Structures are given as structure tokens and as C-alpha cells.
Amino acid sequence: MSFAWANSYEPKTDLTKWLDEKLPVPRLVYNAIGAGYPVPRNLNYMWNFGVLAGFFLMFQIITGIILAMHYAANTDVAFGQIEHIMRNVNYGWLMKYAHANGASFFFMVIYLHIFRGFYYSSYKAPREMIWLLGVVIFLLMMATAFMGYVLPWGQMSFWGAKVITGLFGAIPFIGEPLQVWLVGGYAPNNSTLNRFFSLHFLMPFVILGAVILHIWALHIPGSSNPTGVEVKKESDTVPFHPYYTAKDGWFLGLVLSLFAFVVFFAPNALGHAENWIEANPLSTPALIVPEWYFYPFYAILRAFTGDLTIPFTGIVLIEAKLLGVIAMFGSILLWFFLPWLDKSPVRSGSYRPLFRIFFWIFVVDMAALFYLGGAKAEEPFIVMSQIATAWYFLHFLVILPIISQIEVPKALPFSITEAVLGKDEGSSKSATPSAPPAGAMPEPAE
Template identity: 55%
Template sequence: MGSFPGPAFKPQNSVVAWIDQRLPIFSLVHGALGPGYGAPRNLNYMWNFGSLAGLCLVIQLLTGIVLAMHYTPHVDMAFDSVERIMRDVNNGAMIRYMHANGASFFFIAVYIHIFRGLYYGSYKAPREILWMLGVVIMLLMMATAFMGYVLPWGQMSFWGAQVITNLFSAIPIVGEDIVTLLWGGFSVDNPTLNRFFSLHYLLPFVIVGVVILHIWALHIPGSNNPTGVDVKTKADVIPFHPYYTIKDVFGIFVFLTVFCLFLFYAPNAMGHPDNYIPANSMVTPSSIVPEWYFLPFYAILRSVTFDILIIDAKLGGVLAMFASIGVLFVLPWLDGSKVRSMKYRPTTRMFFVIFLIDVVILTWVGAQKPDLVILGSEDGFALRAVHLGQISTAYYFAYFLVITPLLSRREKTLPVPESIMASVTKS
């Protein structure tokens, strides 16, 4: 059941009433984000990260538009144009650092938003489309972030583009054609930079469109909540405004405080120093690593070091990397439990905590050289980073494809509250 609607919009201002009668934009905002939207009364601060992700998207759009005014998408001038932005454009350094760090904070907000959805079962019926639209947003973010990382045309930008685009050559039959299409030629060069700049500017507006669909899909069944219990009566809901708008404002204040600490005191903490060296196709960096938000998937890619039947290791790694995201699309059908929230699924919660640790390990492994010795010695038996990545990758897929389906059908759950209001009064 969806949330109960609040009071209808009744404009007090005659101008607002005249506009709303012809273009009901105020009624739309009132029903989607104002008193007209009844949200479950037990939402906690984990539900703040949806609005925080929206704030990050706005920051990226505004700073990106300003940066595009001063950037030159040409291999001979791109690096220098970024340096000019940093040195000569009014507040250019701050705008560029806002954009660069904003990407990292955007991914932090979205990843927490996704893990919250996993924990509280927000992907279950009737919210499957809502969940899948969220995964589409994450994919679009990844494509946009990768193309944006290439634009400064530093060493890590150039070689990152070289490595990642070359992965598509592993796809049988069409792989080479896809790489040529991405490059715009036969190597990473000026046409590649122009294509990436064009798509990097376009995709954020596509993300805005999908976000609108995401919010639309949210308001059909209404928000999930920590108990996972459907809204049943008007007592289960409260108006979104002012109760949750003030909660979001507090969350935004805390979020911006942390963001500004990085922006003003550690603007390069989440970047790579090699990207302050101009791109040079004749000098390969000692270690090519993507941005931190790609590291878990990069570790999964590198964990496949062996052929699987007729699939060679390179293609196997590419398939594993894409499957690690693709499995999220089918998660609503893998989890057959009728109880949404892991608050009432103790065994599943235990495996979920292990899954979180596993993702952290994959992130660390993705930043290391594959032959790094973790345990043992170079001469004898040694547990290397690639081996740890293989173990973590195995658990990653086992969690979704084996553990979740089995537990959802066999686990004995705790008693679930009869209603949202009952859980609130009990607590």
C-alpha cells in the first residue's frame, strides 16, 4: 500500500494560484516533497542519503557548467587549461576541487543509500522498478565519472583511459569495433578526449532524467521504512514537511561540514598525484589505479587470472566486473523472504556484515599491486593481493547467488511489528 496523501495544496497567493491552475508545479512539489506527501513516521537518518545524493548532483552540475566554460578539450591544451582554471580563473581552484571532491562525495552518498536499501529490503515488491532505476543511476554515474577523470589529461587520466577502454577488446566479434568507436581512431588521442568531454557534459542531464523517474517510482508505493512493514493507517505516516525536511537540512549541514573540511584542508586526499603530470604515452606509471569508488570492481576484474572453459582470463574478468553490478538488477527475485528488514533476520544480518567487510577488502585490494605479499614469503607459500581478491570476489557473488536465496527460504525470522505505529510506540 502506498503512503496516505496529506492535505491538498491550497495557495494563499493569487499569483501562485493563477500559475498553479495552468501549470501545477506548486501542487507537484507540495505532493512530492511537502505536507502533501505522507512518509512513514519511523524513518531514521539513513534515509537522508537520498537527498544528499541529490545535493551532490546539483553541485556537480553547477560546477561542471562553470568548468566547461574554461576547459579546452584538446590533447595539446587540456592539461594547461586545467592549470589555468586553477591559477587564473576567479575562484577556479575552489570550483575545480568542489567538482573533483564532489564526485567522491556523490559516490559516498549513493553507496550508503544502496547499502541501506540492501539492509532494509528496499528492493522488494512493490519497489523493484524503483531499485532498478537506482542501479541505472549508479551505472550512469560510473560512466560519467570515468569520462570526467580522463579530461585533465594527466598521466593517470591517459593511462586509465588506455586500460579501461582496452577491456572491451576482450568481447568476442564486436570488441575491437567498440574500442575503435570509443577511441575515435586507433589509439587514445584527441578524438577520444573530445568524445569523452561531450559525453561527460551530456550524461549528468540524463542522470537528472532518471532521478526524476526514480522519485516518481518512489511515490507510487511510498517510502520503505526500518521495519519493512507497509503503511496501513494514517497513524503510520506524518507529513514530509516539516518533519523530514528539517531532518534533511540537519543532514545537509553535517554533510557540507565534512565536504568543506576536505575541500579546504585536504583537496587532493582522494586523488592521485600522478595526475598532476602531463599525459605521456611513452612513460607508463609504476601503478595504474582508478579512482577509489571503482576499486572494488577493479579488484573483481583482476581476480580472474585463469581461463574458464572457452572463456579466456581477460574476458572472464570483464564479465565478472559487469556481473558484479548486473546481479543487483535481479536481486529482488533472488531474495524470496517475505520479511523485508534485516532487523528481523539475524542470520542474514550476520552475512550482510561480512559482505560489507568483503567490499572494504575488495576496495583495498583494488588499490594494491596484484603480486603484493600479504602473508608468507616471496620464496615459499605466500598469500598475495590477487589471492585475497579472488577469495573476496567468490564471497561477493556467493552472497547474492547462494547465501541470499537459501537464507530467504530457510531462515527463521524474528516477530515483525503489526504496524509502523506499533513499532514506534513500543520503542
């Protein structure tokens, strides 16, 4: 996509001219998020979640730095320090609740951002690198959130850390030494808390660096759009500012209103009551579960209850625990291969009727995994988790590749302008040409 028609930055005062020559930060901002960045004119509200994700990342960093000033990574005082922050630090209760619920809202926004990518095939060429960096960011977020959940040193913090770090022990040969090295002992202890606090403080800045790369990669091909048709000319775009800054701004205000309601009126609704009890290695909670945003992958982990054996011999090839660990990590790692698993030449699910049916089945399957991850590890939830897990992998590894080969998509609009206005007087082609033949990607605009 060419940005030849983009407005160019022109400094108007002596100060801005000098700054542009010595350190062109205003030019960078102008070209990245200002009038110098042309964006498809047909973006719907699902494209707002990228900006929201950036906001909540910065919000978490700022509130996290403030909380770190009053926290002590020591098992003897960590739980008491949380109480100290809540009761004695000016607005400490607000910082604590805002940070804890900010993590939940951050993941809500990211999940919606990812599902938008699934539906509109944002992982396809020429945007593969944007998608791959996004998956890296998601993995970094999961690691950061897990380590942060341990810091309050409540019951769920301790036992969650014990269960999750115990998964590394399932790795053959190196598992137990790796687990001891990670935890600093044979069970979560003071060394664990120190390490997790250090990494939890550092990782958001690593995520910020990955986000910068993510945005940089986005600006090379430009934003995708609901039709999946590439930008062909100036009339297909509008400047990011003021059109999308205004749209993103009011949507951010709406989400922050909901966020404020949760923080002020239901601050513990998304947490676990067990975590308000100080960690006790001698008292195991009745139900050990992670935070809600890990539920789908926790359900996949618990779905494997039997060893993989050689038939009729009883020889164990892979133990159930290791199978669960492989499946849990594999459920996310396979997202890296989506650009090559889905070979349909049409990007948008709006023009893929068969894909759309299976996409919504997949959404229901993910909703089931969210529920099952927080349920008790007993029947019928175990069988339901196994069925939902099987469908999850079938969707990506079998259904999606087959659909991309056999599906007959709907006719695509000639351009974004046509999709918005119903006509494109500048085009010399038919208003509704046939979709590209299977196996051929739409020709990118010069």
C-alpha cells in the first residue's frame, strides 16, 4: 500500500523547525498517529481495541511503579504490605484495585483484539509479522500476569505458583532441575517472591518494546479493514487524526466508565476470596484456579487425565501431566502458524460464509473453555473439557485448512470506497467482481 497521498509534516515556528532538524519527535508522532498516517475509511469498532490495549499497558506500568514503591518482596511481610498499601498509603486502595482490575480489562481488550484478528484474518500476508509479534506480546502478558498474581502472597497466590511451576517438573530429564532453578527451591518461598517481583517489574517494559515493534510493523503495510480489500487510492483512506482519534477517544471514555464502575463498586468481583487469606503451605484450598484470563488454557491442561501408551503393552510414552503441558503451550504456539494454515485468498470472514459458521462455533467452544477452566476437576466437567479441547485443536489444524481449500467466498467489492459508498466512480472494473481464485492472494495495491 502506498502512502504517497499522506499529508507531510511541516514545522511552522523556528523552535519546531530546529527540533525537527535535531530530534524529529513531532514528525514521528505526526506520521505514526496523526494526520500523516492514512487509515482505511471503513474501520468498525473492533479496530478500537488496539488503542485500548496500548492505553491499559501504560496504565498498568504507571500504577505498577507506584505500588512497587510501597511493596516488599519478602514472604514474612508481603501479605501485610498489601494491607498497608490498602489502609495506610494515600489512595493506596485505589492504586491496588485499579492495577488488579486493570490487568483483567487489559486481557479483555486483548482477547477481543485477537478474535477480531481471527475473524478478519489479520494474520495473512502482508501482515504476518504484525500477527507474530502480537502472539509474542500475548505470551509475555501471560508470564507477567502470572508472576504478578503471586506477589500478594495470599492462598491462591502460593498454591497457584506451586501448581504452575510444578508443570515444569513434567519435562523429561531437565524438568525437576529447571523447576528448582525457577522457584529457588522445592516449593514457592522467599527466593520465588523476589524473582517474580523483579521479573514482574521488568516484563512490562519488554512488552512495551514489543508493542513498539508491533506498531512499526503495522505502519509498513498499513491497517487491515473489514473487507480485507487493500487500499488502492486516496479516497479509500482518511487521516488517523482527527477521524480515528475522535472515534477512539469517545470509545476509550466509554470503557473507562465501565472500568471506574468496577473499581469503585465491585473491585473484588474478578478476583478470588481465597487470596485475602495469607499464604499457608499447610492448608490447601478446595479449588485451586488461576485468574479468569488463564481459564481456557487451564482447562486444556486439565483435560489430559490419561497417559499416552503403546497399545496392548502398557508402556507409557508420554505421561498425562506432560501431555497437558504440551497441549496448554501448544494451544497458543499454533497461532504462530495461522498465516500458513489458513490459505484462503479472501481475508474477511464477512465474505466467507462457511468460515463464518465455524468461527462462531469456535467462539462457543472458547466460551466453554473459559467456564470449564474455573470449574471443579470432576465429572462432567472433565469430559466437557476434553471435548472442548479436541474441538479447539481440530478448528485450527483440520477445519481451517480444509475450509480455506473448499469454500466458495462471496464476491468482494472492488475497493474500500465502493464498500462504503456502494459505488466507486473511479474504478474501471465491475462493481462486484468475483472473488480471486483459490490459492491466489488479492493483488496488493501499488
